[in-house]
Amino acid sequence: MTNALPILIIGAGQAGATAAATLRALGHEGRIVVVGDEPHLPYERPPLSKAVLTDAAKDGQVGIHAAGFYAEKGIELRVGVQVASLDTAHAVAHCSSGERIAFSQALIATGGSARALPALPPGTPRVHYIRTLADAQALRGALQSETNLTVLGAGFLGLEVASTARALGLEVTVIEASPRVLARAVPEAFSHWLAERAEHAGVDLRLGTNCTAIEPAAGHIALTLGDGRRHQASQLLVAIGQSPAVGLAASSGLALHPQTGGIRIDAQCRTSATHVFAAGDCTSQHQPLLGEELRLESWQNANEQARIAAAAMLGVPTEAAATPWFWTDQFDCNIQMVGLPRAGLRYHVRGEVRADVPAPRFVLIGADGEARVRHVIAVNAGADVRPLRSLVDQGTPCDPAALTDPSIPLRQAVRDAQAAAATLALS
Ligand SMILES: Cc1cc2nc3c(=O)[nH]c(=O)nc-3n(C[C@H](O)[C@H](O)[C@H](O)COP(=O)(O)OP(=O)(O)OC[C@H]3O[C@@H](n4cnc5c(N)ncnc54)[C@H](O)[C@@H]3O)c2cc1C
Incomplete structure (x- = not known):
């Protein structure tokens, strides 16, 4: 290893861990520093809304790489540390730990966070969001001790959790403002089939139903629905989408896309700042299949962009991004x-x-x-x-x-x- 300035990876999640591994696989021998603000080694998120909710033993099986991988590959991993600011002009990052990291190139892989309702900030008793292992563990505890669950939002995550909760025997109500499930991702006929499937599994699915008021009450969360009806949730999962984590990028002056809100990157995952790349859920990229810019939130996209960014950082050729692919398991x-x-x-x-x-x-x-x-x-x-x-x-x-x-x-x-x-x- 050389002592030259490291490649800095900000965010120790799917894209960050994959990029670090790819840099080594492509023969990079210089320093790689990965900084992640969660207390864990990089882990996979797809199991969080599936197996982790039913089986605590899975908590220890979600690592992206084996625990010894990072030391073995000479990847310097700082967990529980946030990159607080990024000076792209001088190529320096400042961490919450007080460490100052000067870098040769940086990859922003900060992912996203569950969109929260202002009336129910994370930490509100009986209210759940799902993005992190800690979120999934808290939700698992609730599913084990309660007899019913209300889910706000019939997107992929809301429906996956509804499916798991039904399999555990809970009564499940799903409230969705749109007249159909997965409205932006699938054709109408498929939405109808999936809604029927959820109902067949015993989910009380309320489509086309707005929530006009929602507030914590004694022993429950009180929801007032668009038709005036009241609904009491003993446990509530708010699954109304994810927001890209772009605060660091925005404060360091990187270009964001006005509609998608993601960090704009080109086909090689370069941002608007020299030597700074970005990958994963936090990005916005032109999609040749559609001819427009999109923010994709998927496991495959995080891995593909990480692979491409790593190759671009080293100046080695690599295959273009694979056609988007996504999976979900439910019902x-x-x-x-x-x-x-x-x-x-x-x-x-x-x-x-x-x-x-x-x-x-x-x-x-x-x-x-x-x-x-x-x-x-x-x-x-x-x-x-x-x-x-x-x-x-x-x-x-x-x-x-x-x-x-x-x-x-x-x-x-x-x-x-x-x-x-x-x-x-x-x-
Ligand atoms: C519950 C759940 C289930 C999913 N299921 C599926 C599925 O079935 N199929 C599928 O294709 N996709 C699924 N996904 C999506 C997939 O997991 C994500 O697209 C993928 O994890 C994105 O990777 P990422 O590296 O961009 O972000 P992340 O994996 O979220 O990693 C980003 C990391 O950066 C950290 N970070 C943020 N800011 C800073 C900072 N300033 N300093 C240091 N660290 C920072 C974050 O805390 C986080 O640890 C699921 C996602 C979730 C949440």
Whole structure:
């Protein structure tokens, strides 16, 4: 190792840990300092709304790398320390511990936080948010000791927790202002199927329901709903979205996107400041699939951006970002999505869309006006994701009738589509 200025990684989460590991894997021998404000070694967040809620033994199994990994790789990890300010002009960071870190290059990987209701700040008794291991542990305690849970927000996290709570036998009410679940992420037909699935599992799902007032009361949280009805929550999970953690970036003058609120980065994850990169939930990046800038909050995006940023810091070539992919587990369904939803897609169904069977299995294939597959949603059909992903990757025109014909194996239909596209390209 050299004593030259280190690469500084701010945020010891998914993107930060992956970037540090990638720097070493790419042969970087210089110092790497990772500063994280949580008291833990970097850990995976997806299990927090799933297995961690039911099984305390999982707490010790969520590490992104084994405990000895960082020392073994010579990665200097400072946990429980916040980077309080960043002077990009002089390439210096100031930490809550009093340490001053001069760096050669920096990666901002500060993630995000659960959006909070002003009336119910984090720490309010009986109120839960979910972002950190500590949040999940507190929620697990509540699920073990209570008989009912109210969830505000029918997004991915709200529904995952609702599913887990139902499996534990709690009575669960989900209140959502939008008329459908996952409104921004999936087509209407899929929202309807998932809502039916949640109801079939026993969730009391109140869609199109606003909360006009919400306040702590004696022994419960009191909610007044848009129709005037009152609802008492003995435990309340507020799952109304995540905000990017961009305070440090903003105060150091980095450009943020006015709509997404994320730190603007280019295809190599460079921010507006020289030698400063950013990756993960805190970023906003142009998405070639949509032709617009987006902030993606997913495990895969954090890893992909970390990989690309690490390569760019070292000036080594690397593959472009993979097509966006996301998964969620709820109501006995593993749901995987490839590509991004957009207006004007027509969805074709392979399999049977049933909410009332133990393990539904189907795929929705979203094609644009030129019959190019742009978005895929696979329910308990992980094996179908890989072939369909290749169509999304390549933007191959295809015959939806063949892709959805149960008598034609999916891989065969995909190969046929690729062969037809290749022939067309040659002619
Ligand atoms: C409960 C939950 C379940 C999820 N489930 C799924 C799923 O099923 N599928 C999926 O694809 N994605 C899922 N995700 C999303 C995925 O986990 C995130 O997209 C991913 O963790 C983002 O990684 P990140 O490194 O950007 O942020 P994080 O992993 O949040 O890491 C950021 C870290 O930086 C720290 N930090 C912030 N500011 C500072 C500072 N100034 N100084 C030092 N440290 C700082 C934060 O405390 C945090 O530890 C889930 C997320 C949550 C919260």
